[in-house]
Amino acid sequence: MPSNLSDNIPDIVIGRLPIYLRALNRLAQDGHExxxxxxxxxxxxxxxxxxxxxxxxxxxxxxxxTGYQIVFLEEKLRQVLKVNRxxxxxxxxxxxxxxxxxxxxxxxxxxxxxxxxxxxxxxxIGKPLxxxxxxxxxxxxxxxKARAIKMAMIAVPAKAAQEVADKLIxxxxxxxxxxxxxxxxxxxxxxxQYIDPVIHMQRMTFYLP
Amino acid sequence: MPSNLSDNIPDIVIGRLPIYLRALNRLAQDGHExxxxxxxxxxxxxxxxxxxxxxxxxxxxxxxxTGYQIVFLEEKLRQVLKVNRxxxxxxxxxxxxxxxxxxxxxxxxxxxxxxxxxxxxxxxIGKPLxxxxxxxxxxxxxxxKARAIKMAMIAVPAKAAQEVADKLIxxxxxxxxxxxxxxxxxxxxxxxQYIDPVIHMQRMTFYLP
DNA sequence: ATAAATATGAACAAAGTTTCACAATCGAAA
DNA sequence: TTTCGATTGTGAAACTTTGTTCATATTTAT
Numbered sequence: 196m197p198s199n200l201s202d203n204i205p206d207i208v209i210g211r212l213p214i215y216l217r218a219l220n221r222l223a224q225d226g227h228e229x230x231x232x233x234x235x236x237x238x239x240x241x242x243x244x245x246x247x248x249x250x251x252x253x254x255x256x257x258x259x260x261t262g263y264q265i266v267f268l269e270e271k272l273r274q275v276l277k278v279n280r281x282x283x284x285x286x287x288x289x290x291x292x293x294x295x296x297x298x299x300x301x302x303x304x305x306x307x308x309x310x311x312x313x314x315x316x317x318x319x320i321g322k323p324l325x326x327x328x329x330x331x332x333x334x335x336x337x338x339x340k341a342r343a344i345k346m347a348m349i350a351v352p353a354k355a356a357q358e359v360a361d362k363l364i365x366x367x368x369x370x371x372x373x374x375x376x377x378x379x380x381x382x383x384x385x386x387x388q389y390i391d392p393v394i395h396m397q398r399m400t401f402y403l404p
Numbered sequence: 405m406p407s408n409l410s411d412n413i414p415d416i417v418i419g420r421l422p423i424y425l426r427a428l429n430r431l432a433q434d435g436h437e438x439x440x441x442x443x444x445x446x447x448x449x450x451x452x453x454x455x456x457x458x459x460x461x462x463x464x465x466x467x468x469x470t471g472y473q474i475v476f477l478e479e480k481l482r483q484v485l486k487v488n489r490x491x492x493x494x495x496x497x498x499x500x501x502x503x504x505x506x507x508x509x510x511x512x513x514x515x516x517x518x519x520x521x522x523x524x525x526x527x528x529i530g531k532p533l534x535x536x537x538x539x540x541x542x543x544x545x546x547x548x549k550a551r552a553i554k555m556a557m558i559a560v561p562a563k564a565a566q567e568v569a570d571k572l573i574x575x576x577x578x579x580x581x582x583x584x585x586x587x588x589x590x591x592x593x594x595x596x597q598y599i600d601p602v603i604h605m606q607r608m609t610f611y612l613p
Numbered sequence: 614a615t616a617a618a619t620a621t622g623a624a625c626a627a628a629g630t631t632t633c634a635c636a637a638t639c640g641a642a643a
Numbered sequence: 644t645t646t647c648g649a650t651t652g653t654g655a656a657a658c659t660t661t662g663t664t665c666a667t668a669t670t671t672a673t
Contacts (some may be wrong), residue, residue, distance in 0.1 A: 205629075213606035217585060221562070231650065239587050243650095244632055251652055259651040260639035277609045284605075295504040296601075301585070305602045345612055346605065353430070370608035372601060376426060376510070378448050386611050388604035392505075392581060393514045395597035396493075396555065397422035399579035400486045402595050403554055416660075440620065452620090453662060460622060468621040469669025619670080630659070638651080643644100 208249045209276075214239060215246065216272045223265050231262035278306050285339055285368065287359050288350030289314035289322075289329045292374055296350055297325045307346070311338050332362070339366045346370045353377040360387075417458045418485075423448060424455065425481045432474050440471035487515050494548055494577065496568050497559030498523035498531075498538045501583055505559055506534045516555070520547050541571070548575045555579045562586040569596075 218238050222230055232243035232250075239246075250256055250268075253275050257263040273279035284302070286293055286309050296302075297312055312324055315332045322329050330338060338344075347368045349356050356375035363371065370386045373379055376394075379387050427447050431439055441452035441459075448455075459465055459477075462484050466472045482488035493511070495502055495518050505511075506521055521533055524541045531538050539547060547553075556577045558565050565584035572580065579595045582588055585603075588596050 207630075209610050210607050212610075213603040214587070216606070217600070217603065218587065221586065233650080238589075240589075242632065244634095245630090247650090247652060248631080255652065257651055258639065259637065260641095260649050262650065275610065276606050277612060278606050282605070282609060291504065291507060295500065298500060301602055302605075305606075307602065307605050346608070348601075369612055370605075372604055372608075377430065378423070378427065380447075380449075386608040388608060390599060390601060390604065391426070392557075392599060393510055393516065394422040394426065395581055395599065396491070396511070396516050396579075397425070397485050397487050397514075398419050399555070399581075399595040399597060400491060401418050401421075401484065403486060403578055414659075442620080451662065454660085456621065457623090457661085464622070466621055467669070468667065469619055471620065615673085617670105617672080619668100621666105621668080623666090624664085626661100626663070628659100628661070630657100632657070633655085635653095636651105637653105639649085641647085641649105643646080 204252050208252060211241070211245075211249055212272055212276055215249075216269060216276070216278075219265050219269045219272070223269065227265055229262045229264055230268075232257070234262075280306070282307050282346055283310040283342055283344050284308065285310070285335070285344050285347040285363070286312045286350065287314070287332075287335070287347060287363070288374075289316075289319045289324060290350065293350040294324065296348060296374075297327070309348075310342065310344070332359075335362055336366045339363070339368065344368065346372075348372045348374065350374045413461050417461060420450070420454075420458055421481055421485055424458075425478060425485070425487075428474050428478045428481070432478065436474055438471045438473055439477075441466070443471075489515070491516050491555055492519040492551055492553050493517065494519070494544070494553050494556040494572070495521045495559065496523070496541075496544070496556060496572070497583075498525075498528045498533060499559065502559040503533060505557060505583075506536070518557075519551065519553070541568075544571055545575045548572070548577065553577065555581075557581045557583065558588075559583045 218235060232246040235246050236243040256268050256271050284307050286296060289312055297309060302309060312327045312329050313332050313335050314320060314329050319329050320331045345368060347363045349359055349371060351359055353375045356373065356377050357379060360371060360379045360381060364381060364385055369384060372388050374390050376391045381387055427444060441455040444455050445452040465477050465480050493516050495505060498521055506518060511518060521536050521538050522541050522544050523529060523538050528538050529540045554577060556572045558568055558580060560568055562584045565586050566588060569580060569588045569590060573590060573594055578593060581597050583599050585600045590596055
């Protein structure tokens, strides 16, 4: 009898759900209506048993003999992941990277709406950026509290990242996507995900001759 | 008796080494000369035992009672990861993302030199981009083979990514950093790492109230 | 010199994750 | 209606990863 209520699902399982969701999107776009754990596993390079076991944490979404209805499974996964609604996201840092993130359409498309941008450089404050006005860091507290924003992206230099994170957490942010190449120290109720492309590159060179 | 020779080290261990290296860099920059598994663990939120165990796969780099000499350990980790030299990298895709990647200084700084850029859009080919000239995809084979390039980044739309990957692999690339939001099908001798920021965001919303 | 404190590396134990294997179920076809 | 092939969901087994403990080595303080 599986349950949706924090059954203490392993984090590694949660980490695979967005990948399943992305593959299902693609299958649906390509006109498929049903799929199977075997087919999904083929696409993703994961065993079919693992996919079935992962999904079974949240309920029986498939039909024996048939497989999974793609749109139904997508809907269920969106519910589980809480991405069946729009999330407002604060962006801190309006340098090259911050600017690129503000312009990237993929966030809004998939439910994450960047809704304010902060920087502390005088020459950037007040400038328009893809529909926003870059705000001073001083305004971070007011803006984020007023909108009850819970998610943020950090795109500032490494030496400023911890301080920015502390500020964000103090005003209620609970999930941070950190592009600064540094580990953040955060309390346990705050989630952090890291993106540092060099780390990924260094992880691959080990296997090269 | 630990060995550097592919002792079949778990990939998860390899994945942590770049993170150790990044933290060591930072400690060195801050003027530290030695550290301990305990201190590193504090910084990274990892147990000290795990750090010692990970490192012991490659040799005894520390001194009992003292800890680890930072520059020595950095050098050893660079050797293990094969990042104690410069790697040439091909970039495919000169759109917004590709352009941002070409301009990002962090790759060259840490040993990954983007040394050619490809796109198939007529209006981009021949244009200068941070010191390179954007080349047509037709020239991919000649250029990559001539320079014996083994690493590439894919920054093209999802629908083109698999085809690009196939081309790259055919001409000798063995490690791919894929920014397209799609899983690539590759032979076992090729490593792929994925960067899709939305996936990271979706992984965090599960834990939000 | 000696004792106390610190820290590694290795062996062992515990916890967590993945795979296996199969009963139960479904839909289609004879 | 019965049979057949396909496919799920799941408990048990196998495997991987993490954490604990301890013998030993080094440094520092007395």
